[in-house]
Amino acid sequence: MEEALVAAKADYINMAIPVKSILKKTFLIFGIYFVLSILFVVIAGFIAFKQGFKLLASENVDEIKANIPRVEKSLSLLKTSYTFVVWTQFLPFVGDYTRDLGKIIDAFEAALVGGQMGLVGDIDGISGQLNIVMDKLTSINPDKYSSGYRGKYQSIIGGLNVIKSIPYFMGMDAPRNFLILFQNDKELRPTGGFMTAYSIMRVDKGKFSPIASEDIYNLDAKYKPTVPAPEPLIKYIKGPYVLSQNLRLRDMNWSPDFGSSMINFTTAASDAGAPEIDGIIAG
Template sequence: MTQNPVIPQIKVNDAPVAQNGSVVSDPVAQVNQDVSIKPRKKGLLIVLVVIGVILLYSIVSGLFVYSKAMRLKKSVSGLVAAGKSQDLNKIKSELVNTKSSLKALKSSFVAISPFRIVPFFGSYISDMSHLVNAGLYGMDAADIVLTTVEPYADLLGLTGGKDTAVGDGTKTAKDRIDFIVKSIPDLVPNIDKISTKTSLIEKELADINPERYPVRIGRTEVRSKVKSGLKLFREAASFITNGKPLLEAAPYLLGIDKERTYLVLFQNDKELRPTGGFMTGYSIMKVNKGAFSPVSSSDIYNLDAKYKPTTVAPNPIAKYLKGPYVLSNKLRLRDMNWSPDFAESMKLFVQEAKSVGITGIDGIISVDTQVLVYLLDAIGKIGVPGFGNFSTEIDSRCNCP
């Protein structure tokens, strides 16, 4: 369209101009601008309020969970102290307190459950939940154990049992053997209950991934401690699960139905052999209803002196041990633990030992120098008539147990 030079063209989007040349603001445009700014301010305010509420909720819920965690820590410390005091009543009381604290901590997780969906933090909250559940199952298992052993608390060195009278070392050792024999019927059915709880604990802990934890926080190792804790429990769980067959076989092993005869071989673990050490000596003992009595014992060389070798020695023994094998390549009794399969080695040993009077053996027990130390650690000081008390406490005269 051609512009008329006489009639000025008016553009609708041109702002009005005052006589002094200044632009006159459009009241309609100003209103529209004010209206558009207000929603933005309102939206920002809402966002800030929401963030503030979330932050406040996080702090409050975090402090709530923290208070329950501190209560649990205090309860666990009390339980540990009660265990060290060996007071059964205190242990039972602290066990109840710890279980109550665990339940309270578990309930408090409801407050932080919305944060499970938050990346990074959610996985740690989930781990805490699994850990608490495992702890509750552990408390149940501990309660079963305490109920089972309560009648024999005094024999285990615990106070607060039905009979707190503890005799001298000799009597205590015998009574502890009686405890093992008498408690087996109660332990066998309860081991299933304990195993069930253990399986539930394993299931909870299996969901904890130690790799997502930092290697350390400051100077404190974190990941390695999580790994070692999980490994320790798995070993304990395996011990409980695998212990049932041993408990079931215990009546036979302890001669409950009839007397058993065992050959005990002493192996020197400082002189290694495939089954654990060089066989230095042996003993024959009988067990009747849990009571052991020695029959005879001697040096392995004395037994070998009466033995007439008939089996050809493995080439490495004849080649490297030399000694008597320089004159004859026949295998001696003391070297018959050549196979790392203990049963296989003992099959040959028992067969050949019959020729020197070792007969009527129901089983073979092999021990090394550490077994007695571990045994004394487990059952405590014992007394031997005519020889005094024995324990793993360090004797200053030799700086040894």
């Protein structure tokens, strides 16, 4: 009986040694796989994003067209490398970062497709792809990253918001009128200078056409002032305020808040017979 127990114990020990060895090898292989996968993603990501930003910075259309296939190939390599680590999205701590990487890759791909649409003038297509880019990037929480990356993230989002507005400013869905104000910085006013003249430009599906252009005094002459002028204008500008202390249209940019000043100005300009304005450019 005792000999049988000793033999069983020996068999158990002999069996345990291979199991431990197998486990060690398994963890070693898994560790090597994981490290190589991460390295693969990092290298592929570095190449893809470097080429992507280089493409974005290029101003030569022919060069852009020539380099798009190269960027597509790098993006494909990045997507392939991501499949090796996608399972880590279910792990605690690292899962969020893996999911963020997937969103960035999707945004990158949508941006590339949108850029190709832009080369052929497909404005609607660009808008759709930009929506995908914005949806993917805005779903990322930047707070878990360093301040440097958060700053870059906010810059990218801000830039995308500007780009996303391009179809609106180009009048792709409907014609739009833009008011161009010319300000004289030698006669200071809070928004940059005295408004000396203006032009109104219509944009319809990317085509620009002038509607009106004249001296500010001509428009001001059609305006009937009803709002009391600020005391400093009455005291120092005098001129028309000797006869009437109501604010003239040409002085509507009295507030340093450009938005507030322009709301006041466009309201007054509309009362004076100017067409409806969709946006203002002041210089």
